[in-house]
Amino acid sequence: MSPQGDFRGVTQLTMSDIKIKITDREGLLHEVDAPTDMNMNLMEVVRSYELAPEGTIGICGGMAMCASCQCYIKSNHTLPEKSDDEEAMLSEAFFVEENSRLGCQIHMTPELDGLEVELAPEEA
Numbered sequence: 001m002s003p004q005g006d007f008r009g010v011t012q013l014t015m016s017d018i019k020i021k022i023t024d025r026e027g028l029l030h031e032v033d034a035p036t037d038m039n040m041n042l043m044e045v046v047r048s049y050e051l052a053p054e055g056t057i058g059i060c061g062g063m064a065m066c067a068s069c070q071c072y073i074k075s076n077h078t079l080p081e082k083s084d085d086e087e088a089m090l091s092e093a094f095f096v097e098e099n100s101r102l103g104c105q106i107h108m109t110p111e112l113d114g115l116e117v118e119l120a121p122e123e124a
């Protein structure tokens with residue numbers, strides 16, 4: 001869907017969903033629908049589809065304080081800048097790459113349709 005929208009009489013629900021490709025920690029690719037109208041972030045999307053075992057992601061509840069939601073951004077989407085909190089957490093986390101982000105800091109917006117991410121390994 002283009003940022004201008006692709007209105008062809010589809011339902012409201014469909015219009016507010018975007019597609020995201022998530023590679024889990026086992027290397028399996030999942031293509032999921034994520035709502036953009038529920039104020040969800042990427043960590044919550046991963047949890048809602050149970051793509052990482054309970055207790056291994058979202059440990060701090062999305063406060064940018066644990067890095068359990070770290071993921072690698074694989075597509076060329078322009079994401080919002082990192083906050084100071086996110087920068088600070090990523091500077092202490094393991095397995096950090098150039099394209100690392102904290103999933104809990106990435107909110108689902110229509111611009112992110114087609115986003116491709118990979119979950120970083122578990123730290124523990």
Ligand code: FES
Pocket residue numbers: 043057058059060061062063064065066067068069070089102103104105
């Ligand atoms: S859930 Fe803890 S940093 Fe994202």
